[in-house]
Amino acid sequence: MVKEVERIIRGIKSVKIQGATNIAKAAVKIYSISPSNSTIKKLVEARPTEPMLQNVIETMKKGAGKNEILMHFSEAQEKINKNVLKVIKNNSVVFTHCHSTNVVKSLINAKRKGRKFEVYNTETRPLFQGRKTAQELSKAGIKVTMFVDSAIEIALEKKQDAKKVSIVFLGADAILKNSDVVNKVGSGLISVIAKKNKLPLYIIADSWKFSKNSVALEQRGYNEVWNDKIAKNIIIKNPAFEKVPAKNIKAIISELGILSPKEFVRKTKKRF
Numbered sequence: 001m002v003k004e005v006e007r008i009i010r011g012i013k014s015v016k017i018q019g020a021t022n023i024a025k026a027a028v029k030i031y032s033i034s035p036s037n038s039t040i041k042k043l044v045e046a047r048p049t050e051p052m053l054q055n056v057i058e059t060m061k062k063g064a065g066k067n068e069i070l071m072h073f074s075e076a077q078e079k080i081n082k083n084v085l086k087v088i089k090n091n092s093v094v095f096t097h098c099h100s101t102n103v104v105k106s107l108i109n110a111k112r113k114g115r116k117f118e119v120y121n122t123e124t125r126p127l128f129q130g131r132k133t134a135q136e137l138s139k140a141g142i143k144v145t146m147f148v149d150s151a152i153e154i155a156l157e158k159k160q161d162a163k164k165v166s167i168v169f170l171g172a173d174a175i176l177k178n179s180d181v182v183n184k185v186g187s188g189l190i191s192v193i194a195k196k197n198k199l200p201l202y203i204i205a206d207s208w209k210f211s212k213n214s215v216a217l218e219q220r221g222y223n224e225v226w227n228d229k230i231a232k233n234i235i236i237k238n239p240a241f242e243k244v245p246a247k248n249i250k251a252i253i254s255e256l257g258i259l260s261p262k263e264f265v266r267k268t269k270k271r272f
């Protein structure tokens, strides 16, 4: 395999390249260098919970070029930004989890457009993608309060205090045909707590994350959690993703608009 391709696949496997969008963009690069079946197999196996990666490859197999796909990502993000702007109110607190390019870019756009809000987020162990989110947002002048993951319920608790969370934004790795969404582990729990506190939860995602097939939920190695040689009789579970039930989602904000999960699937399922 070409060295550059090997390097990118290693980056995807080790989560140096993270988030559905960045992985799909890396797939575009790999396919342009080496569109062989064996490379595609390795690529898909590197991150099984990423239908957008697979949709990109299918689209390129049908003849779409690199620039056409990259153009889709940027045009979709611009439309997502406009749609997100409609739901962020001034003086609000937005809660988010992990690192999602679709979420972060839309928040930075809202800030540039003059919306006044702050962000609560989670550190997102074991790989701390929350730090990446916090750094990118703070660089854009957005105030961020980061919570340890175990404090999710404390962060989301709705009190009379105006400073409490008003809206929840999560990214997506996959949107399934029953309208459930797959995202970073913790997202399911966040959705339950958000619903209990009557907080609107929006999924911010490119529509190419739709998958008509079932999606495997990736389990990652114990060494992300406990680097030392672990003692006998200790088992580490490190699931990377989980489902967010459609019933806990107010709407999916994509380039297609602000749609209920069911409407979103109806509109998208013909494409992939």
Ligand code: RUB
Pocket (backbone or CB within 6 Å): 015, 017, 018, 019, 020, 021, 022, 098, 099, 100, 101, 102, 103, 129, 170, 171, 172, 173, 183, 184, 240
């Ligand atoms: C990242 C994650 C993101 C989605 C969407 O998990 O769950 O919310 O991938 O990302 P990991 P984007 O860091 O384990 O890959 O909006 O960037 O497509």
